[in-house]
Amino acid sequence: MADAAVTEMRFRDPVRARALAARLGELVAGAGRQISVMHVCGSHEQAIARYGLRASFPADLEVIMGPGCPVCVTDLPEIDEAVALARAGVRVATYGDMLKVPGTAMSLADAQTEGARIDVVYSVAQAVELARATTDEIVFFASGFETTAVATAAVLVAGPPPNFSVLSAHKYIPPVMEIVAEMPGARVEGFLAAGHAATITGAAVFEQFAARHRRPVVVAGFEPLDILAALVALVELVVTGDARAINCYPRCVAREGNKVAQALLWKVFRPIGGRWRGIAHVPSGNLRLRDEFAHVDARRRFTIDVEALWRMAPPALVEHCVCGDIMAGIAAPRDCTLFGRACTPETPVGACMVSSEGTCRIWHQYGGHPDLVAIGRAAPAPEVP
Ligand code: SF4
Ligand code: SF4
Numbered sequence: 001m002a003d004a005a006v007t008e009m010r011f012r013d014p015v016r017a018r019a020l021a022a023r024l025g026e027l028v029a030g031a032g033r034q035i036s037v038m039h040v041c042g043s044h045e046q047a048i049a050r051y052g053l054r055a056s057f058p059a060d061l062e063v064i065m066g067p068g069c070p071v072c073v074t075d076l077p078e079i080d081e082a083v084a085l086a087r088a089g090v091r092v093a094t095y096g097d098m099l100k101v102p103g104t105a106m107s108l109a110d111a112q113t114e115g116a117r118i119d120v121v122y123s124v125a126q127a128v129e130l131a132r133a134t135t136d137e138i139v140f141f142a143s144g145f146e147t148t149a150v151a152t153a154a155v156l157v158a159g160p161p162p163n164f165s166v167l168s169a170h171k172y173i174p175p176v177m178e179i180v181a182e183m184p185g186a187r188v189e190g191f192l193a194a195g196h197a198a199t200i201t202g203a204a205v206f207e208q209f210a211a212r213h214r215r216p217v218v219v220a221g222f223e224p225l226d227i228l229a230a231l232v233a234l235v236e237l238v239v240t241g242d243a244r245a246i247n248c249y250p251r252c253v254a255r256e257g258n259k260v261a262q263a264l265l266w267k268v269f270r271p272i273g274g275r276w277r278g279i280a281h282v283p284s285g286n287l288r289l290r291d292e293f294a295h296v297d298a299r300r301r302f303t304i305d306v307e308a309l310w311r312m313a314p315p316a317l318v319e320h321c322v323c324g325d326i327m328a329g330i331a332a333p334r335d336c337t338l339f340g341r342a343c344t345p346e347t348p349v350g351a352c353m354v355s356s357e358g359t360c361r362i363w364h365q366y367g368g369h370p371d372l373v374a375i376g377r378a379a380p381a382p383e384v385p
Helices: 002-008 014-031 042-050 076-087 108-113 124-132 146-158 173-182 195-201 205-213 224-240 259-268 291-296 306-310 316-320 323-327 359-366 370-377
Strands: 035-039 061-065 091-094 118-120 138-144 164-170 190-194 217-220 245-247 269-276 280-289
Touching: 014 224, 035 042, 035 224, 042 061, 042 190, 042 224, 042 359, 061 224, 076 091, 076 108, 076 138, 076 164, 076 306, 091 124, 108 118, 124 138, 124 146, 124 164, 138 146, 146 164, 146 195, 146 259, 146 280, 164 280, 164 291, 173 190, 173 195, 173 205, 173 280, 190 195, 190 224, 195 205, 195 217, 195 259, 205 217, 205 245, 217 224, 259 269, 280 291, 323 359
Parallel strands: 035 061, 035 190, 091 118, 091 138, 138 164, 190 217, 217 245
Antiparallel strands: 269 280
């Protein structure tokens, strides 16, 4: 089955792919039990879904997507801050993925419908250009992990125009892995670490993590072969009980990471504790601007009245959303009664259905799991209020 699936897929090197898939099968069969591992990167889930990689995995290997999408983990109050600013008449520039993410009372797209000015940008640099072309105040609502936070930091160090500021919802990945590893009910025996983020932080940060939690970590790239090779390495470590960190993406990731980018990141940002949507309070998981950058910090430049928003009723359907459990690896999209019914990419209820890196959105788009055929027979979804 796995061998046929590999033959049907187009790999750069089908012979190697077949050998890796066979090795994965041997390792899992040798373990004689189900093995669950987690990746923490939306790009990994996209590659797995796009290339149909799950079809080549042994049945007893479960590859779960954890909190790997910065849009999904942006917490309600952070969305609320952006919405409150926009409703107060400030122009908010942000990535398109952030528009439809539901806040406590409404999304930025809802605020836009009410007349708020929201500009969709593809990069922080584009938001700066926007500020240079106008005298309006432009607040860049910045989401993303350390990879994108470095780009935001670079812009702030370079000196943006005086009408530009940042509302940071940037997040830092290593601390959330600590939380997920210790979550009650988590079945995760090993982690695939996000290759992009590791280009900044380096592979070494995972060495202590692996030892502390007695779970192996493998830094993985994004080609289908990278993922297969990293899974073989990870499952090998799991079955031998070897809690080490290995770098399977050395062509991009150095052990110590990118020191210049790290210096830039920590010059501008400080890590503080805060909630990740649906997951938990994550100590040191949120990146906020340091005092030296108070003049470009939208939180200090404007009075942001989120309490007025909180007096509005939250949408009732959100209560049924199990995004948090999905990102913790405890549930899958098929476990949500709203999946593909009340919750679709056009009408997202939870954050995981909004972003192109969200698990529910990816599964919806690619039909990335055989169980998706069960959707049509799922229990009726609750009424949309
Ligand atoms: S920021 Fe990069 S490394 Fe992190 S989840 Fe997104 S794609 Fe993956
Ligand atoms: S299908 Fe929608 S409501 Fe359900 S967990 Fe996913 S995002 Fe949340």
